[in-house]
Structures are given as C-alpha cells and as structure tokens.
Amino acid sequence: MRPIDYVLRSAQRFPDKVALEGPEGTLTYAELIAKSEACAAFIQDLVPDERGRVGILAANNFAHVVTLLGILLSGRIWVPLNTRSAQAEIARAVRFVTPSLIVADASYVGLVPPTEGLEIVLGAPGQEPDPKLRRLTDELQAYAGKKPKPIYHPLAETQAIKFTGGTTGAPKGVMQSYRGWNAGIVSFIHAMRLQEDERFLATASISHGTSAFLFPILAQGGTIVLPEANRPPDLVRILERDRITATFLPPTLIYSILEEPTVRGRDWSALRHLIYGAAPMREDKVAEAQQVFGPVLETAYGQTESPAIIAFLTAAEAMKPENRPTVGRPTILTSVAILDSQGNEVAPGEWGEICVRGDLVMTGYWNQPEKTAEAFTKGWLRTGDGGYLDERGYLRLVDRIRDVIITGGFNVYPADVETAIGQHPDVIDCAVVGIPDSHWGEAVHGAVQLRAGSTLSERELIAFVRGILDGVKTPKGVHFFDELPRTANAKVSKAEVRREIDRRLGEAAA
Template sequence: PGGTTVPTVAGLIARHDGAPRPTFSLPAEATQAIKFTGGTTGAPKGVMQPYRAWMANIANQIHAWGFDGHDRYIVAAPITHGTSTYIVPILAQGGCHVMLAEAGAAAVRDAFRERGGTVCFMPPTLVYMLMALPGTSRADFPRLRRLIYGGAPMPPEKIREVRDFFGPVLGTTYGQTEAPQILTVMRPEDFEDPRNWAAVGRVAWFSDVAIMAPDGRLLPRGEVGEVVARGDLVMTGYWRLPEKTAETLVDGWLHTGDRGLFDERGFLYLKDRLKDMVITGGFNVYPVDVENALGQHAAVHECAVFGIPDDKWGEAVHAAVQLRPGASAPEAELIAFVRALLGPVQTPKHIHFYESLPRSPVGKVLKSAVREHVLGTAVNA
C-alpha cells in the first residue's frame, strides 16, 4: 500500500553482500533466552537457557535426525513451544522452513503435499487429526522422512496406528524448558522394536540422565525414581527466583519432577509425573489456574481439576465440583464460564458433581481420590 516496496530475500542478500560478519564474545554460560514456564502451582517461572544449552540442542537435533540441505520443515506447531528448537538446526544445515498461512490439519497436509515437506514436529493430537482427514493417505506426504512428536505421550496402540499409516518415519524426544527438548531421543529405527513403544528413547549427547531416590541416591536400571539430568542442556536457573532454582538444581542435577526408569538397554520409560500438570493436545494446563477460574462462579463451593487419559488429546482436563448449598449450575454453564475466562485449551471436557468432595483428616480435598473415582466410574460405565 502507498507504493511501499516489499523486500525480497535476493534483495536483502545483495544489500548486505560483503558486509563484515558480526562477532560476539559471550561465555557459554551467558543467557541466550528466558522462556517462561509454569510449575506445580502454575506460577510462571523464567527459565534462563544459556548459549551452551542451545548449542547442545542444535548439535543433538542435527545428529539425531540427519537434517540436511534438502529438508523442508513444516512449521505446524507454535514457535513459542517445542518447534523453536528445530528452527536453527534446520537452517544450520541449509534447509528451509515452510510457514503456513492458516492453522489446522488440512493446511498441514496440503503443505506436505504441495510444498514438499520432509520433516515436522507436532503434538500427537495433530498427528491423529492428519490421519482422520477424509480422503487422506500416505501419498499426501510424498517426501516425509521424519515425523517427530512431543509435548505429550503417545500410547503404544496409537504408535502402531501411526506407523501403519505413515511408515517408519516416527520419532520423539524427551525434555523440558529447563533442559530443552532433547535429553533423550527415539529415532525411527528405535520404533522398529515394539518393546520401545512405551519409552522416550536413550540419552542424547552432552547430557547425563539418571534415576534418583528421594534420599538422593542414584538408582540402578529397572528401579523407579525421579528423572534427574545434568550437562550442557540444563538451564542456569530461574530468573530472579534463587530459592526455586536451589530447589530444582541440587548438586548439579536438574530435578525434572517426572518419575521413570531405565531398562537394561538404556531406554528411558516415564511412569508418571510428580507434578499435577495436565498435558492436553501438547499444551500444558495447570490445575490451579482452572480451579481458580471455576471458583469464580457464584455456584461453586470448591473444586478439583485433574487429567484423565484420552485417546484424542493424550489427557483431557476434567473437574470435580461441589456446589454451594442450594445453588445449581449445569455442566454446560460451568464449561462455558471457564472457556470465557481461559479459552478452549484449559476448559474442562467434563465436570463431575459431588455433594461433598473427599477430604483428608485436615480438610484438604483429596484430588487423587477424586481422579480414581472418576476413572473407576468410566471403566464401569
């Protein structure tokens, strides 16, 4: 508009041809990015990711997936999340990124079919949506060679379905904002053995990953404990939160809050999370945020929010509600109320009503008991 000239890549290259390359003399511990993540309370924490963590990620991604100059990465998930860890490794190898004009499974499929996509990272939910698109087949992904999922687990039965549809291209990694993306890696060849389908892979370069007992002992293979990590990939700490940093980084080990074990071959299996966080469709939902929203409704006396295994979303957000005496509020009304406050991702898929929520002797709502009751009701339904 108004005669404005739109810059082109060729024009930018020509403009800067022969310009001196900038140099930086920053130590490996210098902060490259501060990325905010929530904890068990949902309170945001600024994770300080140093240059060494980004360099370790870049080297690991290139090595794990064999990126090269022929790769065309389909940017199907938000760059604010795990997708950001693939941007530089692809460019470093001479590949390119395909940006989408719109969101949705159909747009992702069309990008693979029409723009030659070779690799993509996405949550399992999007993988399932691609498979469910009417008329879609493997022929719509002619150059696909790496389909990397993350952000949520994929059950073994789903892995079988995905591999039957896409072929031997599936991969995954395990990490967190405090140790970005690739503490462990499961390559397509690892998925050839069904024993590995419940695993998240073996330890990647530049990291040590171990299983720790509550007393700080490192446990042998086959025993369940907390997953801990150390090495170049680990953050330097939480921005302006020294006490939280000291709780999470202990004697050089990052405490991930996840429970798991290593098998005799070195594959890591996650068993559950120490944290209450719900992972739904690849997004993190913190129960306290949803509980606070529900609690704003005039009819709600108390509530508990938790995740329930779900074939589509990995986990679905559920809520148990105890209404105020004499009050009434249908499920649809409460769901709409939360949706207006928090948006669709954090909105409960179902709300379960209790005359009285189960409590501990000191009056605390027993969220685990509520969740077990809901699961038992679903099984017996």
C-alpha cells in the first residue's frame, strides 16, 4: 500500500466531506483528488522519468497540498524546499538534488537558481515574475478529468528527499521511503487515536512539520485547516472559532499564545491534541498550558532521518508530573535503544546515544554513502541525541551529542553560522553556541575575535549575517573576545565560550 492510498481510500468513503479548508474556501475529498489526479497527469507528462524529482517552494495554500498529492500520485519523488531558507541554501539544495520541476509561488520564484533542464511552474496565484512561466491553475484546467498512469514502486524506494543542514558543503538529503511514510501514518493514527472528525490546524510549513500530520489526518477522513494568519492572537481566535481538534506548534509559539490576554476563559472543549515538538518545553509552561487548555498537551520526538514520531507522549501521560520531562515511549512500529560509544546497549537509566530501528528510519543520504554509513551502527540509526530510557520505557532527552542548536523548533548547525560570520573581512575567528533562552529554548550566540583596530559593532555584524542566512540562523547576540579560549590542541573551546557568554549575560541582567 502506498502512502497516497490512505487518502484515496478516504476520498472513496467520504467524497463530499471537506478535506481542505482555508482562506481560499473549501475542497471536498472528491474535489481534492480530482485536482491532484490532474496535477499528477501533468507531472507525468512534464517529468517522464518515473524516479524524477519534483520540488515545491510554497507557502501553506491549496496549490501546495494539491501539488504534494499530485507528486505522490505520479510516482515521482517529492523535494520540499523551505521558503525561509536563504537564496544560497535553496540554490545549493536544487543543484545537489537536480529536480526536473519546481512548483513555486510567485513570491519565491526569484529564489530558484537558473538550472539547465529545470522547469518552473507557478503555484499559488500572484503577480507573475515572468509571463513565460506556466501556471498550475491553467495546467489543472487543461488536464481536468485526466488520471495519471498508476505507479507502484517497491516500498523501499524513495518517496521524498528532505534536507537537513545546509550552507556549507553538500547538504544532506534524507531519503524517506514509501515504507517509512506508511510507518509514520500508522504510528500517528495509533498514538493519537485519530478520529474521523479531526480538524487539524496547519500552522507549521507543509514542507516541514505539517507534512507529518497531513496524511494521518486525511487517512482518517479529517479536515486540514489552513489559517489566514499565524500571529498568536489570530491563532487563539482561529483555534476556538473553527473548533480545531489538533494542531502542532513549537514551544515558543505556545509560550506566546499563553501570553495572549484573551486565551483564558475561551471554549477549548473541541481541542484534543495540542502537540509540541522540535524542541523541549519548560515544565512550568507544560503545567500552564494544561491549566489553560485542559488535558490536551502532547509531544512527539523525531528527526528528519526518522521523522516526527520516534516517541510520543499522550495527553493523559503528560498530566502526570513524572512524565513531563520525557518525550514519551517509543511508538508502535519503532524500536529505541540507548547505546554507548562502542555501540553496546546500556541498562535502563544509563545515559548514552539514542538510536532507532524500524520502518520509520531513512534509507540513507542522497548520493552520500559515506555519511550514510556514519549514521548507522550495528543496524541502528544514530540520532546524535543523548538520553536514557527509564525503567518504565519512557525516553528522556538529556543532551545532544552532535553540535546542533534547537531554536524555536528549528535545527541550526553552528558550522553554517560560523561560515557566514567568517565571511566578514573584520572577523579573524568565531564560534557559535546555543545559550538557554526562556522564549526560544536555545538562542544562537556568536563569539567573535576581530582584527585589530576594527570598529565593527554587534548590530552591524548581525545585519551582515542576516544578509546571508535566514532569521532563524542569524545570531540573537554577538560577543567580542580579544582572543577566543582554546583547548590544549589549539581548537576553540566551546565549553569555555558558552560559560563566558553565560557570565556576561548574567552580569548584564543583574
């Protein structure tokens, strides 16, 4: 069974039920599938290679969902591109994975590099950046009523290539298989006990967090709701007004929602699943969210290489204080082990690297066999996260083994930021670390050693980096050092850097 078959089955069962709802109106299951089939037939004609790659660079809109389903129906490989990425990052990803087609909103076409053999089709309506470009709406009209050739690839084949990392060297393109997607769909349905009346508010980008929930919700006959706005006061209003049953938010956005003066006293009786992920949530905020919204707060733990649902903590489990520091227990189709540096499993309660096995796990990195080999040990995927399993089987994240900063629900690799900072001519050396932050979980901070006589300011350097990277990766603070602290082998000591920044911030706050 293909991942798209779950949606086709719902369309057969609920043809007149609303599948997609938002500022553009509504689409029933029958209408959504008809448009997606037309899109798939168009894609098959434009990309004859059955293993061709098709990218999407778009906001959350109807065209994005139709194109995604069309790619799956066509049997081609989906390549999601992040609209928040800098142009250089998108160019690097496109040239690395060489898609034959990109469907892009008019606002983002300028981010796509000119590449030989690449077709660009405009997705969402908007001002045409180039009148020669095709419009998806026109193609759907021309292909209306047409059905794609049925394609059934082996379940081990790649369904999607998602990027992790980015501005330096070749990005890592995670190959997610049909089998892996099926495992994710089943795992979410089982963990959340999803029902036919689910109304899921898609606040996260479809290219990232929302895609993990899109198919489980549609598989059960639920409705995906695209909000007209994503500001905290708007979300508070939409969650109540539209009787939302489930949504996925980063902790930072939940914190902002809790600060809204109207959030208390509203009718939250429809809400069943307020899911946070991608970053830890402070225990005091967990308790506050439960007090405001009721027993609905849940968390999912995963990563691109084993997407979204390695472990899950249900709302009922999260109500028990002893479970709040955990990310729940491994999901139904996934095994989790804690391994030491030699690859041996440790006893319950002992810290080590969180490792994963099961259908959810990626098949490897696109065209990077060496990095693929490094990611596995004895058949286990190495997550790079440190933690332990307690005696009850609950997973606790303790530290990250890989040097990654999780800020506002996004992964930031320090090397990417360090390379950007280092491009400034006044910078001699730099180091980037994550500093605990009450709003972001972790905030990106840079430690910088300048050339003698430089008058470069913190504001100027941050603005310089912002011209290279997106806002998530741009440092929240820059701290100047006469000399960066170093270890005995002359490497920058990030532990010392972090301690010194902590000290400075503490003195500033005193």
